[in-house]
Amino acid sequence: MASAQRYLNKVVIVTGGSKGIGRGIVKVFVENGAKVVFCARGAEDGQSLESTLNKEGPGSCLFVSCDVSKDGDIKRLIDVTVERFGQIDCLVNNAGWHPPHKSTDETTAEEFRDLLNLNLISYFLASKYALPYLRKTQGNIINVSSLVASIGQKDAAPYVATKGAIIAITKAMAVDESRYQVRVNCISPGNVMTPLWEELASKTENSSVTIKEGENAQLIGRMGTEAESGLAALFLAADATFCTGIDLFLSGGAELNYGFKSQIP
Ligand SMILES: NC(=O)c1ccc[n+]([C@@H]2O[C@H](COP(=O)([O-])OP(=O)(O)OC[C@H]3O[C@@H](n4cnc5c(N)ncnc54)[C@H](OP(=O)(O)O)[C@@H]3O)[C@@H](O)[C@H]2O)c1
Numbered sequence: 699m700a701s702a703q704r705y706l707n708k709v710v711i712v713t714g715g716s717k718g719i720g721r722g723i724v725k726v727f728v729e730n731g732a733k734v735v736f737c738a739r740g741a742e743d744g745q746s747l748e749s750t751l752n753k754e755g756p757g758s759c760l761f762v763s764c765d766v767s768k769d770g771d772i773k774r775l776i777d778v779t780v781e782r783f784g785q786i787d788c789l790v791n792n793a794g795w796h797p798p799h800k801s802t803d804e805t806t807a808e809e810f811r812d813l814l815n816l817n818l819i820s821y822f823l824a825s826k827y828a829l830p831y832l833r834k835t836q837g838n839i840i841n842v843s844s845l846v847a848s849i850g851q852k853d854a855a856p857y858v859a860t861k862g863a864i865i866a867i868t869k870a871m872a873v874d875e876s877r878y879q880v881r882v883n884c885i886s887p888g889n890v891m892t893p894l895w896e897e898l899a900s901k902t903e904n905s906s907v908t909i910k911e912g913e914n915a916q917l918i919g920r921m922g923t924e925a926e927s928g929l930a931a932l933f934l935a936a937d938a939t940f941c942t943g944i945d946l947f948l949s950g951g952a953e954l955n956y957g958f959k960s961q962i963p
Pocket of ligand 1: 718719741743794842887892893894895
């Protein structure tokens with residue numbers, strides 16, 4: 699039904715769209731009539747999702763191979779989108795990585811710098827290259843941060859720092875771009891079951907116990923889903939027209955109430 703398509707014919711770019719949260723976002727936008735260009739490094743997963751979603755419609759999607767840690771790849775992603783569709787209405791910066799948990803003592807400067815490049819500079823560059831087009835459409839940017847940016851996380855200082863900076867840059871760009879009617883918002887997911895979450899759990903002593911603990915960290919008693927992540931992004935893009943510079947918690951209430959937190963032996 700056409701009236702159910704909440705982002706009909708809008709052009710959306712999603713970084714890291716072949717799996718996890720990004721995949722949920724690509725799928726919801728296609729379901730709502732958008733033309734979505736999404737990227738990842740792995741072409742196989744990307745092309746397979748592209749062909750599945752194009753069969754389902756009613757919108758469409760295009761996979762572009764791109765490593766967001768490379769400036770030239772990001773530029774090409776924006777260029778390909780404009781060449782194909784002539785406009786950009788929404789940029790979703792999502793591609794990022796959570797390294798295995800490690801103490802500050804074990805973390806090198808190089809590891810921290812590489813993560814800043816992947817998780818933060820890539821968001822800045824994609825925004826920089828997309829903004830000239832977003833200004834023309836009075837479009838919007840959605841940055842995927844993390845709940846841990848606000849509440850901290852054990853043995854993950856560089857990751858938490860990159861995510862905190864994403865919330866800060868969201869606010870800074872919301873201020874700068876308001877004169878062009880471009881909105882800039884972010885989403886802070888708590889635990890959402892994705893390949894990344896599974897991979898981190900597999901590195902712990904007992905992955906099923908880790909997953910159970912991950913589920914119990916939310917008041918809602920489960921993890922969030924890829925589809926719920928997509929709906930949160932669609933809300934910011936299509937409905938939240940009076941919101942800019944906000945950080946939307948997608949967390950099932952994980953940040954609320956006291957828990958057993960002391961690590962003092
Ligand atoms: N899952 C959670 O609970 C959670 C919570 C808070 C925040 N987040 C944030 O949400 C975002 C997505 O996380 P996720 O859990 O969905 O991760 P995921 O399951 O690992 O999926 C990541 C996606 O990004 C792509 N990607 C990774 N590195 C890339 C690169 N250098 N260039 C281009 N694409 C790249 C991956 O494909 P390729 O590997 O083929 O490139 C994949 O499509 C991240 O920014 C993460 O920090 C996740």
